[in-house]
Amino acid sequence: MRWKRVLLATGLGTLAIFIAVTAYREYQIRTQGWCVRFFPDGSKKVLYGDDCWK
Template identity: 85%
Template sequence: MRWKRVLLTTGLGTLAIFIAATAYHEWRARTQGWCIRFAPDGSQKVLYGDDCWK
């Protein structure tokens, strides 16, 4: 019985994290968030909106 409870809790926790990550990704995509692009020389550039997905 104890292992079933552990497996059930682990499975539900994993499912909850997956749902939360998916919801966060969709929210960022809809709100046209910002992102940072890193170059090989160490420089970075902040991008906004559709430029993040190119």
């Protein structure tokens, strides 16, 4: 019975950390992140910050 609680707490803790890291990364991308714009000729350009959303 006790090992079930440990496994449940470990699983929930891991899930909480994963969600927090994912949310933080999304926040970074939206505020100061980068993106790549691809063009029909096969070239690409890396954009930063607000240029990603234009």
